[in-house]
Amino acid sequence: MNHKVIWITGASSGIGQALAKAYDNLGFRIIISARNQEALEQIKNQSKHPTNIYVLPLDLSDPDSFPSKTKEAIKAFGKLDVLINNGGISQRSLAAETSIEVDRKIMEVNFFGTVCLTKELLPHFINNKGGHFVAISSLVGKFGTPFRSTYAASKHALHGFFDTLRAEHYRDNINVTIVCPGFIRTNVSVNALTGDGSPLNEMDEAQEKGMSPEQCAKQIIMAIEQQKEEVLVGGKEKYAVYLKRFFPSIFSKIIRKAKVR
Template sequence: MESIENKVVWVTGASSGLGKALAAEFALQGAEVILSARRFDELENVRVGLLNADRHISIAMDITDESQVMHAYEQVLAKKGRIDLLINNAGLSQRALISETTMLTERTIMEVDYFSQVFLTKTVLPTFLKQKSGRIVFVSSVAGLLGTQYRASYSAAKAAIHMWANSLRAEVADQGVNVSVIFPGFVKTNVSINALNGEGKAQGYDNDATANGLKAGEFAQQAIKALANGEEFIVIGGKKEKLGVLVSRFSPSTLYKMIRKMKVK
């Protein structure tokens, strides 16, 4: 089992939700956490609440702005000198039918959930290769394994980053760099409230599935335990989500029938 203590962990989307919970759990386990998101003040509010707050740093960046990403990366190396885990967590969800979703919204979701994570990973990859160590982590989604109504663009982006991660894992396997993908199911965060509707605006309200999902802290504990165990394919969620993933592997046609009957928006 790999120790988290004293590891330098860079978490994107760390100002709220899954990222905030992951940052807190990494700090509890003795890691040095780099928190990134767009708003510095919100990152600082999270950082000062972490265990041993002075060990951690906040670096604001818009993950879709390549110049900001490059500058943030330079700051990380200047302040910490290395990166042991990169947690590609920043993301954006969707709640709209395909027929109602504009192409601008389609591209926005793909930019945040796929291209920005690819760019950040390609930016930091030389450091991992030079170190001949480290783990690159992508937070995908169970939706990226199943594909459901109201989430077509989101499901596609999350599936794309999963496949990209698989290729990356194969390419760096003999160079000491590990790659893991986490697939959360329903977790109690603001993901549904912030999800884009067809016009690209925040939905603005929650749904029952998310409101009754796994607590973010429980998600973080399970995720970090799995990472410490070296797991590469990590599904975290309730019984229904795990059943869906299992059915998708053994009987896709059965899965398609199940999804048709789903009423969750």
């Protein structure tokens, strides 16, 4: 598969950075995007195959830049085969204490930013008679938990959009994989927004004890290669999805008592 070109958003840290390094080790040509250009350049400079990496700064809250950014991404290696929509922001605040501005910001980045970029690339995949969209969702894209109301909403919305996109473009040979990570050892909680929009600046205990981003990236790459429609990634927290599905009342009682922030 390593003749394919992969575009990764949110590639400056966490799961995105781990994916970039893993694909680099496999010899893929990759385009790495995030707001932090310095971090992206460092990833490229430390890579095994720097000529196979193209740095493309991107702000998911700036959709007006997407047409030019997408053209630049396609031009970098002449084509694109896979877009991994990994960029996003999390939340750690009660719904009643979260300003509507923060709600809108989370939706703008996690949902609208991802959807706008996907739609910008869609014609390229249609013309090429193939492509693969990957949406990095979350386990809270399958159920809601305290302190993550709008984050959960943004991830739920991604499932609706990408499930529909998969059905609509099946005959165009376009695949869609939705990835639902659980607790992964990244700075997602550190950078999460609180009710007034300021970052939490703390690592969640569950996050700190979670799966390594490298192991997460390995499972994501395997799911992409196998063209899975949806995959759950993480530890025992994955089973909450099945508890919610088959025993919703029990799940509700447990989640009310969960020690999460």
